[in-house]
Amino acid sequence: MGDQFPSNCRIVEKGDLAVGCVTVSQSDGCVHIEQLYIAPTYRNRGFGRAVIEEVLSSARLQGQNVRAQVLADPDILRFFEALGFVATSRTTRTIALAWSAEPNQLNCGGTCND
Structure with a gap:
């Protein structure tokens, strides 16, 4: 892959x-966090939080909800829950998460156009 990254990265x-x-994309009227990677030596220093807070701030200004699908890891789930995400579905390997641009409307089980 070299130094070439997708345009949404x-x-x-x-x-x-x-x-x-x-890596973030937009479809179905909402923002999708497709990938978040922080190098191991820089984890737990606020980089990931700052990046996601920036995504949420932008989504809030546009009135868009945010979705993410993450590995079913308790630490990852706690990270996103601390930023206001809620789990909408789970498998043994992944957890689907949603964040609402309207803080009092966390009905995130449907599509982003709800």
Whole structure:
């Protein structure tokens, strides 16, 4: 893959150093977080939180809900729940998450156009 990334991928940087990436898309009237990666040595330093907060802020301004599908890991779930996401479905491997642009309307079980 080299230095070529999809156009919807943003590199997370600390100064001139790339420490991770986030890939976000929009469809069905909502924002989809497709991938969030922070290099292991930079985890638990607020980079991931800052990136997701930026995505949520932008979505809130546009009145869009946000969806993510993550590995079924308790630490990952706690990370997203702390940012206001709720689990909408689960399998043994993944958890579907939703965040609502309207804080009092966490009915995120349907589509983003609801």
